[in-house]
Amino acid sequence: MPRIKIDHNKCTGCRHCETACSLNHVAGVANPRRSRIRVFREGTTYFPTIAGPFVDAACTSKNDLIIGDHTYDMCLICRASCPEKPFFIEAETGFPLKCDFCGIPPSPSCVRWCNSGALELVED
Amino acid sequence: MHGWIGRCLRVNLTKNDFKLEEISQELMNKFLGGRGLGVKILFDEIDPMVDPLYPDNKLIFVSGPLVGTGAVTGASCNVITKSALSGTIACAKLRGHFGAELKYSGLDMIIVEGRAEFPVILSILDDKIVIQPALEYWGRTTSETENMFKSSLSDRWAARDTYLLSIGPAGEKLVPMANVINDGFLSVGGAGIGAVMGSKNLKAIAVKGNHSVTVADGNRFVQVVTTLINKLNSAPLTSQSMSSWGSAFLVGLCNQKAILPFKNFQSSSFEESKQIGTEALSSAFALRSRGCFACPIACIKKADVDNRFYKGKGMAPTYLAIGALGLNCGITDLTNIGIANMICGEMGLDPVAAGGTIATAMELERKGLLTKDSLKLDLRFGNGEDLIQALTLMATKKGHVKRIGRGAKALAEEYGHPELFMGVKNIPLAPFDPRAIQGMGLHFATSNYGPHHLYAYTFIDEVLNVHEKSDPWTTEGKPELVKRFQDITAVMDSLGLCNWSLMGLKFNNFVPLINSCLGTSYKAEDLLQTGERVWNLERLFNMRAGFNRSHDSLPERFYNEPIEDGPAKGQISKANEMLDDYYGLRGWDNKGQPSAEILRALELESRDAKNKD
Numbered sequence: 117m118p119r120i121k122i123d124h125n126k127c128t129g130c131r132h133c134e135t136a137c138s139l140n141h142v143a144g145v146a147n148p149r150r151s152r153i154r155v156f157r158e159g160t161t162y163f164p165t166i167a168g169p170f171v172d173a174a175c176t177s178k179n180d181l182i183i184g185d186h187t188y189d190m191c192l193i194c195r196a197s198c199p200e201k202p203f204f205i206e207a208e209t210g211f212p213l214k215c216d217f218c219g220i221p222p223s224p225s226c227v228r229w230c231n232s233g234a235l236e237l238v239e240d
Numbered sequence: 241m242h243g244w245i246g247r248c249l250r251v252n253l254t255k256n257d258f259k260l261e262e263i264s265q266e267l268m269n270k271f272l273g274g275r276g277l278g279v280k281i282l283f284d285e286i287d288p289m290v291d292p293l294y295p296d297n298k299l300i301f302v303s304g305p306l307v308g309t310g311a312v313t314g315a316s317c318n319v320i321t322k323s324a325l326s327g328t329i330a331c332a333k334l335r336g337h338f339g340a341e342l343k344y345s346g347l348d349m350i351i352v353e354g355r356a357e358f359p360v361i362l363s364i365l366d367d368k369i370v371i372q373p374a375l376e377y378w379g380r381t382t383s384e385t386e387n388m389f390k391s392s393l394s395d396r397w398a399a400r401d402t403y404l405l406s407i408g409p410a411g412e413k414l415v416p417m418a419n420v421i422n423d424g425f426l427s428v429g430g431a432g433i434g435a436v437m438g439s440k441n442l443k444a445i446a447v448k449g450n451h452s453v454t455v456a457d458g459n460r461f462v463q464v465v466t467t468l469i470n471k472l473n474s475a476p477l478t479s480q481s482m483s484s485w486g487s488a489f490l491v492g493l494c495n496q497k498a499i500l501p502f503k504n505f506q507s508s509s510f511e512e513s514k515q516i517g518t519e520a521l522s523s524a525f526a527l528r529s530r531g532c533f534a535c536p537i538a539c540i541k542k543a544d545v546d547n548r549f550y551k552g553k554g555m556a557p558t559y560l561a562i563g564a565l566g567l568n569c570g571i572t573d574l575t576n577i578g579i580a581n582m583i584c585g586e587m588g589l590d591p592v593a594a595g596g597t598i599a600t601a602m603e604l605e606r607k608g609l610l611t612k613d614s615l616k617l618d619l620r621f622g623n624g625e626d627l628i629q630a631l632t633l634m635a636t637k638k639g640h641v642k643r644i645g646r647g648a649k650a651l652a653e654e655y656g657h658p659e660l661f662m663g664v665k666n667i668p669l670a671p672f673d674p675r676a677i678q679g680m681g682l683h684f685a686t687s688n689y690g691p692h693h694l695y696a697y698t699f700i701d702e703v704l705n706v707h708e709k710s711d712p713w714t715t716e717g718k719p720e721l722v723k724r725f726q727d728i729t730a731v732m733d734s735l736g737l738c739n740w741s742l743m744g745l746k747f748n749n750f751v752p753l754i755n756s757c758l759g760t761s762y763k764a765e766d767l768l769q770t771g772e773r774v775w776n777l778e779r780l781f782n783m784r785a786g787f788n789r790s791h792d793s794l795p796e797r798f799y800n801e802p803i804e805d806g807p808a809k810g811q812i813s814k815a816n817e818m819l820d821d822y823y824g825l826r827g828w829d830n831k832g833q834p835s836a837e838i839l840r841a842l843e844l845e846s847r848d849a850k851n852k853d
Contacts, residue, residue, distance in 0.1 A: 130531030
């Protein structure tokens with residue numbers, strides 16, 4: 117099954133993947149808020165996050181994630197859209213968005229435009 | 241209407257009022273947007289003789305039509321005003337994400353007029369436009385301002401999508417060398433703009449929004465962008481050199497070609513290049529690439545510094561910083577140069593203007609024309625600690641450093657040696673020795689924005705030979721080269737594209753991108769004509785502001801003192817010899833005044849041409 121491998125060390129935060137996604141789903145419309153991938157920044161690290169499940173209740177617990185000497189809020193890298201983190205929702209229609217491996221095969225549009233190597237398509 | 245949003249926000253800070261305006265289609269067709277549109281508005285709306293720091297001066301922030309569409313390197317937003325340093329028109333190029341977010345907030349342009357009674361922040365968040373008091377932000381550095389503003393927002397996820405442009409203490413104190421900073425990036429060519437923003441009591445602008453930018457032919461556009469990404473990826477300069485080290489990789493090359501200035505342009509050869517080349521850069525800082533919006537090159541490097549002078553994150557020094565703050569001040573220690581560059585970012589100082597001023601002071605000191613007592617500060621060539629101290633004092637206008645806080649020219653004149661000021665139109669030269677690169681020299685002399693290389697990067701042809709092979713020392717064909725690059729840069733700025741992409745792409749490669757995005761059928765010549773129109777309009781503004789042929793000249797040193805040693809030994813600048821040819825190519829008379837014919841050909845007649853009154 118093809119998968120998108122995300123390398124946080126390589127991401128430059130240029131958000132070209134966001135516009136790629138948006139342009140591929142609604143022809144001729146560039147808008148990162150309508151994209152199914154978003155790049156979140158924490159300090160000097162970028163976290164490309166691909167839209168996952170849509171849930172209508174937020175988690176009841178909060179988790180912290182320690183990588184190296186930095187503590188990250190788990191919410192940051194969570195792929196779900198919830199009332200606590202209202203991303204991946206089409207603003208005009210309220211329609212939840214989810215990654216569908218769009219674009220011309222083999223690579224999804226975000227992977228095709230990612231020049232830093234942060235997003236990569238792998239088969240296993 | 242594709243690419244453009246078509247809306248402009250006009251803010252009057254004196255009246256604490258704002259209104260939304262439509263931008264006419266005619267203006268967009270004629271000037272494309274970005275720099276072109278900003279220059280046109282400034283030309284029409286302000287008196288060129290106005291004091292830059294008076295409320296009558298206007299400050300225009302404008303994004304080009306390709307910004308935010310996903311067009312490769314389409315991230316550039318321009319800030320246009322009358323410069324507080326030079327008195328000419330000024331146009332800073334903002335990098336990072338501010339320009340794209342301005343489009344997403346539903347605006348192409350913000351025009352700021354008047355002057356607020358007290359410090360304010362203009363916040364445009366999800367169509368809510370607020371001019372909010374910002375007394376607690378006054379005096380803060382740029383990163384503090386950004387963090388404070390973002391933590392003041394109630395929605396922490398919205399804060400992540402908010403982008404901020406601000407001035408540091410230097411802009412607040414009206415230091416003429418002040419720059420504007422957005423997303424932690426120093427703007428390019430922003431000398432003199434920070435002070436204008438400070439004079440309006442405008443500390444920062446925050447943008448965030450939910451609007452879409454539309455593209456005319458979506459499928460074709462996606463195809464063209466994909467091709468251009470692949471092209472950039474196969475060009476060695478953009479895929480390797482720029483991606484790994486940013487423009488700092490040019491240091492070694494420029495040193496070999498004797499273009500790198502040393503000690504206030506006294507010499508241009510420098511032996512210890514190992515200390516300062518790309519390897520040294522990698523070992524001095526942990527480099528991390530940061531890309532501007534939609535940029536596959538990602539030339540900006542972030543670095544961490546932790547020592548007794550400075551602790552924090554910031555931009556790693558670029559070629560500009562290494563040249564202007566480092567070698568031109570005789571400093572070869574990369575750590576000190578890096579700290580100086582970060583101080584410039586935090587304080588909101590322009591590295592070229594500030595570095596040039598300090599280099600002038602250092603030469604005055606070396607020649608015994610300036611004593612420690614007169615400045616209450618040590619400024620010795622090669623001493624990094626002197627530089628760091630001087631920059632901080634300069635930005636905060638503390639102590640007796642007010643004298644150097646007025647700029648290089650004012651300093652050189654005050655001590656009776658105006659010939660030691662290495663600059664044109666009051667702005668210090670970017671770190672390229674015009675004696676060893678004739679085309680750049682001619683551009684420095686004639687540029688509407690003062691001697692900054694990124695308004696015509698002839699270096700790409702003269703040294704890197706990317707598009708055409710050209711020898712840096714010959715004058716043959718240089719006026720044509722300079723004119724072509726000046727026009728290309730003007731049109732790329734107007735569209736919102738970054739010049740660095742020219743290291744891997746030809747200008748013609750952008751034409752299908754532009755047409756599929758805007759739904760137009762421009763040819764390369766049409767676009768270059770728009771570039772020429774913008775350049776001529778800027779020239780008209782400068783002529784009306786009192787600049788003429790006598791200002792299109794390099795410092796005497798470059799004409800009279802040949803390079804003493806090194807590979808370019810014996811070279812002098814021939815910019816003054818090429819000036820008549822250049823004027824002829826431009827269709828200007830021998831005083832540098834654009835002729836009636838060229839203005840008619842460029843459709844700059846009627847109101848625009850009323851410049852002789």
